[in-house]
Ligand SMILES: *[C@@H]1O[C@H](CO)[C@@H](O)[C@H](O)[C@H]1NC(C)=O
């Protein structure tokens with residue numbers, strides 16, 4: 001029953017979605033915490049968090065002079081209290097790489113001196129890696145994050161552009177038939 005036009009449109013929709021989604025799924029980013037000057041005091045980490053996407057598989061890179069700072073991965077409560085008591089992990093090499101291997105909230109602060117109280121802290125929400133390509137369904141099983149993950153997938157803008165393009169083609173298809 002399908003006309004050749006319909007078949008063509010379906011092929012175009014799939015091709016556009018696949019091409020635009022593929023790089024979104026493949027990239028795992030190294031994210032330099034604090035930007036080019038690294039992990040330090042007197043930096044707006046909330047701003048930095050807002051400007052970045054955090055996807056499972058990405059790696060946070062903390063660069064600082066060893067001994068001047070450290071990196072504490074905290075729980076929500078210990079983060080709020082700037083307390084190292086229940087730290088999940090601590091790094092102190094000055095060139096610390098933390099791969100974000102689970103989705104959900106992660107909390108970090110500097111455990112040296114009063115640096116945490118002085119604002120050397122941030123928390124992020126790590127989104128599941130989602131593959132948009134119809135030929136490769138998502139394999140992650142962290143619950144509940146799918147819709148958010150789509151919106152925030154690596155290169156979110158690119159993925160969004162892919163969705164927008166696919167939606168546009170779909171609208172054209174709907175108008176044609
Ligand atoms: C994530 O990485 C940490 C540190 O390498 C490891 O201890 C933990 O088991 C990993 N979690 C998962 C879910 O793989």
Ligand SMILES: [Cu+2]
Nearest residue numbers: 069110112115
């Ligand atoms: Cu510090």
